[in-house]
Ligand SMILES: Nc1ncnc2c1ncn2[C@@H]1O[C@H](COP(=O)(O)OP(=O)(O)O)[C@@H](O)[C@H]1O
């Protein structure tokens with residue numbers, strides 16, 4: 347008997363004007379599972395993750411989170427219940443350091459003569475700790491520099507570390523390996539597998555079939571807003587996935 | 595081999611001494627200016643320039659107005675905005691304070707001062723709120739919104755003043771503008787209090803942190819749950835509040851309000867912020883930097899008067915310093931190997 351899924355989507359539909367961005371899409375995701383979302387441009391991948399992360403309400407269909415029906419009010423609501431989303435542009439403040447980015451919007455403070463003062467020492471210490479648990483190697487002195495001085499993979503790790511620190515149970519990533527060099531892509535894939543081992547559910551969009559086959563437990567293919575198919579990597583190959591993506 | 599590669603990567607291929615120079619140049623420049631005027635003064639007049647209390651007080655008074663306007667401006671610029679209206683908001687506050695005190699001084703001079711101060715701050719909040727609302731809610735570009743307010747505040751100031759200055763004869767007001775506390779002119783003491791409060795807020799509070807975050811990546815700030823609209827509104831109200839305090843000090847120092855009080859100070863205030871290391875693209879800047887910037891401008895202005903150079907050279911000198919400081923900011927990325935998103 348498999349455990350209850352952390353997320354279940356039933357017949358999600360979303361229209362923008364006359365465009366059916368998403369039609370009757372079902373999705374199931376368990377803890378410790380990695381689900382890849384594949385599809386051509388305009389297939390509805392971003393729309394699907396935006397519904398799950400609280401950006402768009404669905405026109406039709408329902409979300410169930412940990413077995414209960416979920417009506418997301420906004421992205422903040424999604425984050426509060428453990429659904430963290432890492433967008434392609436990472437949403438880091440490039441001029442702030444690692445600790446400030448991990449805590450952005452939720453900074454710890456210490457009382458100082460009755461005033462609330464940022465607890466920078468704590469932010470820095472936690473940032474070290476979080477990136478250590480993810481086994482990320484960032485030189486010590488870079489922790490006090492703006493994150494714009496970090497490499498693309500390190501920045502991706504900061505975004506992931508931030509999600510983990512805030513107890514993400516479902517992590518959504520839009521193209522996490524795009525715009526990275528090959529060694530850094532490998533690092534990010536390792537990170538995804540480490541999150542899986544920590545029982546986090548991961549949903550990621552990718553255009554890269556090699557990455558998808560490397561880390562995904564299941565692949566959900568969208569084509570023009572419709573679920574074209576769902577496969578396990580062991581049961582399929584690149585050719586079939588491409589065929590599902592483009593049809594025919 | 596690997597270690598060498600790592601060091602090069604970490605330093606961005608840049609010499610540490612160069613990095614130090616880029617960061618510290620405003621301090622070095624201020625020291626250089628002081629050394630220059632000190633030597634000139636000794637060589638030409640046989641007197642000290644900086645060892646003279648009167649000179650120091652004059653420099654502090656010269657610095658006070660650009661500094662006050664520059665404090666709020668620092669927050670606004672760090673968040674990626676600009677406030678062009680502060681000069682005339684200062685004038686408007688000065689005029690309204692003077693008018694209120696004209697009417698109330700015959701009743702009770704001390705009460706009149708209290709009411710005048712309240713009126714100066716309160717009236718400044720109006721354009722501040724309108725600027726903030728235009729920019730945060732109605733998405734008007736800061737340059738345009740505050741330029742519009744520049745005109746509105748200017749017109750309103752002259753209308754309320756009846757086209758001239760508004761004199762006030764009130765001993766309390768005069769004392770506030772001209773007395774000293776432990777040898778420090780009261781206007782300078784007030785300015786220093788505001789400097790400390792603004793420095794603390796920017797460097798130590800969540801509010802300051804959010805100001806940097808918004809300037810660094812507005813979308814990241816929004817997605818982190820920071821209320822960017824409300825924050826932006828508050829930034830322009832803080833900027834206007836600083837202008838209100840400056841207007842209040844102006845009226846106190848000259849026992850009169852004038853709509854054009856802040857007209858020449860707008861440029862100096864932005865100059866102070868930029869010289870102090872803030873980037874006009876947003877995301878960086880400090881109150882300490884703005885303080886140094888305002889002192890540099892004041893030393894140039896007072897120093898040139900002191901050594902008897904034609905006063906118009908001040909404008910040329912300050913203008914050159916502004917351009918040079920922006921050039922240094924532009925070259926920062928290239929020299930330090932930092933990635934610049936604005937490019
Ligand atoms: N906010 C929006 N407004 C209007 N149309 C949209 C919006 N978002 C997506 N669409 C449309 O919905 C379809 C699916 O888009 P999207 O989910 O971004 O696809 P993908 O991420 O797979 O490339 C496209 O035709 C796109 O133009």
Ligand SMILES: [Mg+2]
Pocket residue numbers: 391392393
């Ligand atoms: Mg997309």
